[in-house]
Amino acid sequence: MAKQVVVIGSGFSGLSAASNLAQKGYDVTILEKNDVPGGRARKFEADGFLFDMGPSWYWMPDVFEQYFDRFGKKPSDYYELKRLDPSYSIFFGKNDVMEVPADMAALEAMFERYEPGSSKNLRKFLAEAQYKYEVGMKEFVQKPGHSILEFADLRVVASLFRLQMFTSMAAHVRKLFKNEQLIQLLEFPVLFLGATPENTPALYSLMNYADMAMGTWYPMGGMHKIIEGMVSLAEELGVKILLNQEVKQIYVPNGHASKVVTQDAEYHADIVVGGADYHHVEQHLLQPEHRTYTERYWDKRTMAPSSLLFYLGIDKKLNNLHHHNLFFDADFKKHAVEIYDDPRWPAEPLFYVCAPSVTDPAVAPESKENLFVLIPLAPGLEDSEEQREKYFDIVMNRLENLTGQDIRNHIIYKRSFAHEDFEKDYHAYKGNAYGLANTLLQTAFLKPKLKSKKVSNLYYTGQLTTPGPGVPPSLISGQVVANEIYKAMKP
Numbered sequence: 088m089a090k091q092v093v094v095i096g097s098g099f100s101g102l103s104a105a106s107n108l109a110q111k112g113y114d115v116t117i118l119e120k121n122d123v124p125g126g127r128a129r130k131f132e133a134d135g136f137l138f139d140m141g142p143s144w145y146w147m148p149d150v151f152e153q154y155f156d157r158f159g160k161k162p163s164d165y166y167e168l169k170r171l172d173p174s175y176s177i178f179f180g181k182n183d184v185m186e187v188p189a190d191m192a193a194l195e196a197m198f199e200r201y202e203p204g205s206s207k208n209l210r211k212f213l214a215e216a217q218y219k220y221e222v223g224m225k226e227f228v229q230k231p232g233h234s235i236l237e238f239a240d241l242r243v244v245a246s247l248f249r250l251q252m253f254t255s256m257a258a259h260v261r262k263l264f265k266n267e268q269l270i271q272l273l274e275f276p277v278l279f280l281g282a283t284p285e286n287t288p289a290l291y292s293l294m295n296y297a298d299m300a301m302g303t304w305y306p307m308g309g310m311h312k313i314i315e316g317m318v319s320l321a322e323e324l325g326v327k328i329l330l331n332q333e334v335k336q337i338y339v340p341n342g343h344a345s346k347v348v349t350q351d352a353e354y355h356a357d358i359v360v361g362g363a364d365y366h367h368v369e370q371h372l373l374q375p376e377h378r379t380y381t382e383r384y385w386d387k388r389t390m391a392p393s394s395l396l397f398y399l400g401i402d403k404k405l406n407n408l409h410h411h412n413l414f415f416d417a418d419f420k421k422h423a424v425e426i427y428d429d430p431r432w433p434a435e436p437l438f439y440v441c442a443p444s445v446t447d448p449a450v451a452p453e454s455k456e457n458l459f460v461l462i463p464l465a466p467g468l469e470d471s472e473e474q475r476e477k478y479f480d481i482v483m484n485r486l487e488n489l490t491g492q493d494i495r496n497h498i499i500y501k502r503s504f505a506h507e508d509f510e511k512d513y514h515a516y517k518g519n520a521y522g523l524a525n526t527l528l529q530t531a532f533l534k535p536k537l538k539s540k541k542v543s544n545l546y547y548t549g550q551l552t553t554p555g556p557g558v559p560p561s562l563i564s565g566q567v568v569a570n571e572i573y574k575a576m577k578p
């Protein structure tokens with residue numbers, strides 16, 4: 088009989104681990120606490136609007152192609168992709184908006200307008216970024232991160248300097264560009280990794296290659312279409328996905344997990360994969376003697392930010408918004424200090440607005456707009472209705488002023504989501520949105536390990552372990568853990 092694997096959680100990483108294990112011949116069951124799959128990438132419908140609850144940027148289309156290709160499929164078997172142009176816009180102030188074109192020649196021309204002569208440096212910067220993307224995505228992220236020895240391979244060691252592991256993103260960008268707005272454009276993608284440009288290795292300019300050369304895409308119907316595709320693929324492979332099954336305990340007699348207990352059932356397991364937040368699995372589902380890390384260890388980690396989100400239905404079409412809109416009309420450095428160094432509700436936050444209905448008629452009723460507003464916040468802040476409303480007003484005032492229209496009086500649907508919801512819905516440590524930050528000291532083998540040191544058949548996957556936060560890394564994390572299990576315990 089095939090070995091039975093229980094995967095906890097149906098986010099991108101849990102689904103990826105499950106399908107990869109099923110393909111290798113294991114008998115796989117996913118237990119998911121919520122009533123829909125997808126984890127942080129769930130969707131919900133209200134008053135004719137269809138909201139993606141988490142991710143909205145589809146970057147690195149090659150990672151999705153490679154994911155489906157392992158199973159003889161293509162993304163287009165499950166959803167239709169559209170490249171966005173402009174990729175996104177950045178509001179630096181009223182009448183000061185940078186529209187970032189998809190086309191490389193147009194992008195170079197834009198750089199020249201902001202900083203004469205800078206297109207040459209852009210080409211140099213992107214050529215280096217391409218090298219990092221290729222080595223980073225082919226070699227680094229595929230490593231399980233058990234030990235530093237995985238990186239001892241001469242080619243990789245020699246390339247550590249070329250990869251700029253020891254230079255910060257902020258220093259790298261400033262060496263080549265002087266214009267503050269171009270600098271902000273080039274530093275923005277590392278925010279996805281959950282740390283500041285000063286604290287992120289310049290390796291991650293590979294994100295700029297993903298952004299500028301590979302492009303910003305959108306799956307028609309919404310980001311949740313990826314989850315629907317992955318669920319249907321998992322089911323084709325024989326994975327059982329059981330919803331409304333909240334795991335309460337992993338039972339570990341003699342250092343070996345033997346069953347997983349939910350609120351109303353027990354599941355035999357030969358192998359357990361924790362695809363829920365690592366901290367939750369360790370600290371809440373295991374007895375203290377079976378935990379690899381202490382509460383103190385977790386408290387010392389740099390978590391990626393949490394967020395205050397608003398899902399809004401607007402009863403008219405809006406002007407001056409593209410699909411992705413970044414509002415950098417406030418001091419980024421000040422907001423970053425309030426996220427990382429001196430955690431507090433920010434005085435003047437930067438924020439992001441996604442208007443998917445600009446591209447996709449399926450996500451809003453006719454002549455209406457679907458808006459998703461995100462304010463990055465420090466994890467672990469006290470979250471109250473009063474604070475949420477205060478920030479709603481701050482953001483609405485700026486949004487109305489910068490785009491020159493009345494929005495507030497046209498809101499016909501509104502829902503907010505922040506720390507308390509992240510904790511309640513996903514068991515997110517300190518209410519984090521994007522897991523563990525990819526700082527230099529939390530990269531690769533310095534992350535919480537994919538394999539438990541205390542429980543012989545317990546593994547972890549997802550955005551708190553290798554390779555890190557974001558949809559593409561979560562997909563890869565599931566693949567890497569499935570390989571590790573296969574190497575250790577054949578089905």
Ligand SMILES: Cc1cc2nc3c(=O)[nH]c(=O)nc-3n(C[C@H](O)[C@H](O)[C@H](O)COP(=O)(O)OP(=O)(O)OC[C@H]3O[C@@H](n4cnc5c(N)ncnc54)[C@H](O)[C@@H]3O)c2cc1C
Nearest residue numbers: 096098099100120126127142143144334363549550557558
């Ligand atoms: C607001 C927001 C915006 C984002 N934007 C982007 C973006 O634009 N692009 C991008 O690439 N990434 C983005 N991300 C990051 C990306 O969404 C995540 O990195 C990724 O979805 C994490 O997947 P995961 O499988 O690690 O975790 P999750 O999606 O959290 O999956 C874990 C699952 O475990 C379940 N679970 C928890 N506890 C239990 C239990 N006890 N029993 C059973 N099940 C349990 C949870 O319900 C959940 O379904 C964003 C994230 C957020 C929150």
